[in-house]
Amino acid sequence: MTINQLLSDLNENQRKAACMPRQHALILAGAGTGKTKTIVSRAAYLISNGTPAHRIQILAFTRRSASEIVERVRMHLGEEAQGLKASTFHTWCISLIRKAPKVFGCKGYSVIDRDDQLQLYKVLRGKAQKSELPSAQEICDLYSFARNTVQSLNATLQKKSPECLHNIKKISEVMLAYEKRKKERHYLDYDDILDVVAQQMTVSEKTRIWVSSQYDHLLVDEMQDTNPLQWKLINPLKENVTLFCVGDDAQSIYGFRGADFQNVHSFASRVDNSITLKLQDNYRSTQEILNASNWLLSQSALSYGKNLTAMRGSGKKPELHTFINEWEEGRWIAEEIFNNKQMGEDWKNNMVLVRSGYAGRVIEGALLAKDIPYQFIGGTKLLESAHIRDLLSVLRIVGNQQDEIAWMRFLTLWNGVGEVTANKLIERILFLDGYDQVIKLLKDSDKLPLSAADAVGAVIKNQNNVSDALLDSFQVLEEILAEKYKKQEWDKRRRDIQLVRKLAEKHTSILGFIEEYLLDPVHVTQIDRKENDDVVTVITIHSAKGTECERCYVINVSPGSYPSSFSIGKEDEIEEERRVLYVALTRAKDELFVTRRGYSLWAEDKSKVDDNAESENYFLNALPEGLFNEIIHRHKLWNVDNDAPDVTEHVDVGINIGNIPPDPQEEEAEESNASDWNHMVDNREAFWLSELRCADGYLHRSNSQSKSHKDSAGIAEELDGDKMVKKKLQIERNKQMENHSGIKIESCSAYYDTKKNVCVFGELIAENKSPVNEYKEVQLVVYDSDGELMAREYTNWTEFGLMQSFDFNVDLSDFEMEPSRIKVYPTNG
Incomplete structure (x- = not known):
């Protein structure tokens, strides 16, 4: 495609942005308005009109976004665009530091x-x-x-x-x-990488001239997510380099990291002789979907000035589904996706948007139960995984002998070496002159096997071939890693090693490889999945910017979640929560399903809601009539007559949810209704015990509709070959440890199933209203009826605001006796 063909595909405002003369510009690009296409067209236009490709620097927030822009420009211009560069802010700054380490005072870091x-x-x-x-x-x-x-x-x-x-x-x-x-x-942390370049450009005219002399144009993507430090990087360049910044203030969702969308709002006043263009023609969604997102922004006290128009015209009205709880929500979504597949739809046409990795676990369990293939994007990234960090520690110590953190991780891998012994070895290593002496010390140590020295030697031998260095060192370390992770799906973890080697293939520098992937870690799915893989995508909203899908499910849009209860009383955080939901709603192309959970929504008495801060701030209050099709799902459990059918009501109204009683586990029954309520609770317990089962370590509902009975001891029968819950276990808490740590165990449940697994899940609350500190693990201790120890396990929890979540799945098949009680408490290891 020629540049003229590329430009002819743009609308009027996109073309104005792409073809403007050399002038500072801010492009306000709403969701689905062709932001990336406009950046690509701008770069292609500049190159076609005489700007050398290497004189253009593109800054994006992920490696994937940067690569996509460059690839698309090269697709249009071919060899003419070969010198074009695009990178993240951190990668750009580290490249400047490596070009002139003495200028920035970072030689050997x-x-x-x-x-x-x-x-x-x-x-x-x-x-x-x-x-x-x-x-x-x-x-x-x-x-x-x-x-x-x-x-x-x-x-x-x-x-x-x-x-x-x-x-x-x-x-x-x-x-x-x-x-x-x-x-x-000789360490540089993430903040140093940006700050050292920004400071030098601010105080040193020579440095500022040297950096700006390399570029004619700076194209910045996702401008709304830049923070003041990143603006401090850009600002000194505007005297000699033309800024072309693209962003959407309504999609600024990284305030917790310091992002300041005033970098967009105040652009005109900060940058003299700049112009602002708006892109509001949406090419992704139908108007009915955009009506919902437009309405959400219109309820803000801030003036976003956005009203997106769908170029695709009209389509299906979005649906708002209310469920009793997350299990019903997850099961319905899985069934919808499965049924659509049966009708000829591809799996990949479905995207489920969640707030966090933990929030997606029930969805994952529901998909697994239906054998639906899926990928999860937004959890732990590959090079952040513990087993990969263990392997990389040996590369890091060869890259920097002074890296005591890497030495500590590497040395404590070996049996019999604790922190005290490791510290003594590190104190000696840091003063050795070169790796010949290091290898000798490792070989001579009576605390280490010879394989420790062999692992270091394998990397030294392959310093110029990172992929081979990884392979050879892994062959030495495999046995000890397999032992360490034998209870944590080692077979799956082992496969990750090949993915890391794939990342390393193009690298001839250990430090270069580590820097690139520490600065912008990749998810396993980014390497392991191909674009045409037919799988459902479960994705965190913060990872979803720039993505789109035919059918999107935005889950748990309930009071206390939108906005998060932790943001109540903080207007700026509430507005960021609104923008998070806006990002989620604007991913859908054809169909949008918003779900929420009835037990957390409304009390039966509306007067109680008025006193509830979470409900008062709920974003879906006062929905205009007809904006959504509302569907209420009532399970037969909630009717005293258990033979009553499920009820699904389709109505074109606003927020009227109807008379769904609150979850009996969350709300105490009023005394006047005690007898009826207790009957419901008994039914609910029987239902839970009959339908709970364990799959891949997660508790979730079975699809079985079989009935179950429980005796006075609370034991459920095993039916239809399911892995059923046999009994609920008594939980003891270590109050002394909780008081010391300031962390309370909440909502903890423990079950023993017929396959001899103990399944435990719960939450922790930080009493001091701050993120949980060095207590990074939960300890589980299991005892039999004689008080004998059966198992002791540790697990990290998943961070989610001030509330932390954890779960265990412990195999007790080697024991004849059944567990009787457990202890659960936070620990710092």
Whole structure:
């Protein structure tokens, strides 16, 4: 396709943006309005009109977005676009640092990630009580937020943790000690990478001229998600480099990381002689879907000035489904997807949008129960996985002998080597001159097997071939890794090694490989799945920007979730929650299904709702009549007459949900209704025990409609060959540990099934209203009726605001006796 053909495919405003003369510009591109197409066209236009491709720098927020833009420009222009560069902010800055390390004072430095930062903060914070110092995680987050927002520690504490202001001196001492340790060990953290370049360009005219002399045009994608530190990077260049910034203030959803959508709102006042263009013609969705998202923004106190128009015209009205609970919600979605497949639809035409990895577990369980193939995007990224970090530790220590964090991880892999022994070895290693001496020390140590030295030697031998270095070191480490992860699906984890090798194939520098993928980690699905793979996509909303799908399910749009209960009382956070929902709603092309859960929605007495902050702030209050088709799903459980049929009502109204009683586990029955209510509770318990089963470690409902009976001991029969719950287990909590940590175990349930598995799931609440700190694990201890220990397990929990979630699935098939009770409590390991 020629440049003229490319430009002819644009609408009037897109063409104006792509073909404007050399002038600073902000392009406000609403969802589905062709943002990427406009950036691609702008780059292609500049190159076709004489700008050398290497004089254009494109900045995006993910490697995937950057690569897509470059590939599309090259597809149109061929060889003419070969020099075009696109990267993330961090990758761009690290490339500048590597070009001139002395200019930025970073010669010989290596990059550490967030987990490495946290480990350093844990050491430097020490064992101070929570009353003396915030947790290591909190200090780490405050430090990063202050740097990304270019604020003082005092201002950051006032905004994020005012309760910690009285400890500002001690907090600052820990942060300064952290910076000193980084300098001693030649570390650069994520914030350093941006800050060192921004600072040098601000204070040094020579540096500013050197950087700006490399470019004529800077094209910035997702401008609304830039933070003040990133603006500090861009701002010095505008004297000599033309800025072309594209963004949508209604999709700014990274405020918790310091993103400031004022970088969009204030662009005209900050950048002299700039122009602003709006793109509002939507090519993705039908007008009915856009009506819902337009209405959501119109309810904001902020003036977004957006009213997207569908170029595709009219289509199906979005549906709003209300369910009793998450299990019914997940089961219905899986059945809908399955039924559509039976009618000839592809799996890949379905996308389920969730708030977090944890929030998607019930959906995953429901899909597994129906044998529906799916990919999950947005959870732990490949190089953040524990087993991959273990393997990479040996590469990191060869890349930087001073990397004590990597040394600690590598040395403690070996049986019999704890932190004390590892620290003694590290103290000696840091002062050795070269790797010949390091190898000798490892071989001579009576604490380590010879294979420890062999693993390091394998990497040294292949320093210029990262893929081979990974293969050879893994062959040495495989046995010890298999033992460490034998209870954590080692066969699946082992397969990840091949994916990492695939990433490393093009790299001849260990540090270059580690830096690239630490700065922008990839999900397994980004490597392992092909574009034409026919699978359902389950994706977190924060990972979904730029994606689209024919049929989208946005789950749990309930009070307490939209906005999150943790944002109540904070107007800026409530608005960001609104934008998160806006992003989710605007992913759908043809059909949009919004679901919510009845037990968390409304009390029967509307007067109770008026006093409920979550309900008062609920985004779907006062829905205009006819905006959604509302469907209410009532399960027969909620009728006292258990023979009554399920009821599904299709009505064209607003928020009227009807008389769904609250979940009896969440609401106590009123005394006047005690007898009827207890009857419902008994029915509900029988229903749960008959339909709960374990699949891949998760508890979820069975599709079986068989009835079950339970005796006075609470034992359910096994029916239809399902893996049924046999009994509920008594749970004991360690109150002393909870009081010490400030973390309370909540909503914990434990079941023993007929396949001799103990399944436990629950939540933890941080009492001090702050993210959970160094207590990163939950310990589970299982006892039999004689009080004998049967199992002891640890698991990390999944972070979700101030509420943390965890689960266990413990195989007790080797024991004849049944478990009688369990203990569950937070631990710092």
